[in-house]
Amino acid sequence: MNKSYFRQRGFSLVEVMAGLLIGLVTVVVIFQVLAVSEGYKRSTTGGAEAIENGAVSLYLLERDIRQAGAGLERSRFGDQINASDGGARVFNFVLAPVVINPGAGNQADTITVLYSNSSSNGDIKNILAPGMADAADPMPLSSSFGLSINDLFIIAAPGVDGSLGMVTGPDADANGILDGNLVDHADSAGHSIRYNEDGFPVAYPPGAFVMNLGRQIGTSAPGLNQYTVANNRLSVTRLLLSGNADQLADNIITIKAQYGIDTDADNVVDSFALNPAAADGLPAGVAFNQVRAIRLAVLTRIGVREKTNVAPAAITLWPDSAVAPTTTGPVINIAGDDRQYRYRIFTTTIPLRNVVW
Numbered sequence: 002m003n004k005s006y007f008r009q010r011g012f013s014l015v016e017v018m019a020g021l022l023i024g025l026v027t028v029v030v031i032f033q034v035l036a037v038s039e040g041y042k043r044s045t046t047g048g049a050e051a052i053e054n055g056a057v058s059l060y061l062l063e064r065d066i067r068q069a070g071a072g073l074e075r076s077r078f079g080d081q082i083n084a085s086d087g088g089a090r091v092f093n094f095v096l097a098p099v100v101i102n103p104g105a106g107n108q109a110d111t112i113t114v115l116y117s118n119s120s121s122n123g124d125i126k127n128i129l130a131p132g133m134a135d136a137a138d139p140m141p142l143s144s145s146f147g148l149s150i151n152d153l154f155i156i157a158a159p160g161v162d163g164s165l166g167m168v169t170g171p172d173a174d175a176n177g178i179l180d181g182n183l184v185d186h187a188d189s190a191g192h193s194i195r196y197n198e199d200g201f202p203v204a205y206p207p208g209a210f211v212m213n214l215g216r217q218i219g220t221s222a223p224g225l226n227q228y229t230v231a232n233n234r235l236s237v238t239r240l241l242l243s244g245n246a247d248q249l250a251d252n253i254i255t256i257k258a259q260y261g262i263d264t265d266a267d268n269v270v271d272s273f274a275l276n277p278a279a280a281d282g283l284p285a286g287v288a289f290n291q292v293r294a295i296r297l298a299v300l301t302r303i304g305v306r307e308k309t310n311v312a313p314a315a316i317t318l319w320p321d322s323a324v325a326p327t328t329t330g331p332v333i334n335i336a337g338d339d340r341q342y343r344y345r346i347f348t349t350t351i352p353l354r355n356v357v358w
């Protein structure tokens with residue numbers, strides 16, 4: 002048998018070319034699969050992060066708004082309350098459970114929440130006749146029940162601005178409980194205080210309301226908390242704590258809110274609205290004691306930029322409704338590169354249970 006018939010020979014040029022081509026095609030396919038799966042991975046992990054930011058933001062706002070209005074006198078809703086933090090920080094606020102200052106266009110609204118953290122909330126006192134002769138005088142109260150040294154309170158009356166105050170005495174036996182119905186609220190030799198330390202701007206007349214806000218113990222304080230979004234971050238400024246802005250969540254594009262308004266006093270919300278032309282956002286003819294709920298939307302962005310436009314030019318935060326409770330939802334306009342991101346909307350409606358009674 003001729004063994005040379007079985008001799009080994011190398012690959013031909015055609016065979017080498019074919020092998021190379023198959024290899025190249027395989028590499029291209031592998032890269033394509035990798036690129037697609039990486040894209041999915043970025044979108045899904047970014048999505049989880051956006052959900053976390055949005056859910057946390059909504060939870061924090063909702064938790065605070067649910068307490069709104071506790072301990073406040075409804076008939077004085079809308080009054081301006083003046084405050085001075087040691088003279089260094091002078092501020093004022095509206096006496097209302099929730100105030101929405103409208104942000105223009107895509108800009109976030111500023112939402113201010115007010116509530117008492119006193120265990121005796123709802124126990125509202127009056128100034129007795131003949132009232133206060135001087136702004137630094139003790140307040141003659143209908144009762145001092147529930148008021149303790151260092152409690153914050155709001156005093157308000159028709160025709161004048163209200164004030165934020167702090168209880169300083171008298172407490173002769175130093176047990177923290179007031180000794181009588183004449184309540185001190187100004188700095189004294191034995192007790193220096195933080196808010197309106199030299200007395201109020203005005204002496205209050207008989208009938209003025211005194212609302213016990215409770216007090217600050219460590220990081221717990223009565224609520225006067227302002228939420229807004231700047232530079233894609235949700236922040237809160239706790240005006241009855243440090244007064245500094247604390248960052249709460251990242252990748253938040255905006256927060257928008259509306260008042261749930263009960264126009265016929267049956268405790269059922271008839272419409273949701275926010276008046277962008279009014280500083281307090283109230284529609285013409287509506288008062289703060291007609292606000293029964295807050296509707297809220299948090300718009301978050303997923304932190305991964307896609308290669309093409311994936312977002313619509315306009316994002317509607319909630320659908321319009323022509324039947325009660327009627328609403329025209331705010332629309333956020335997305336332009337340019339911003340459309341190469343994905344967005345998620347988180348919405349909720351929060352009843353203001355502390356203002357129903």
Ligand SMILES: [Ca+2]
Nearest residue numbers: 172176178179
């Ligand atoms: Ca005492």
Ligand SMILES: [Ca+2]
Nearest residue numbers: 263265267269
């Ligand atoms: Ca109604």
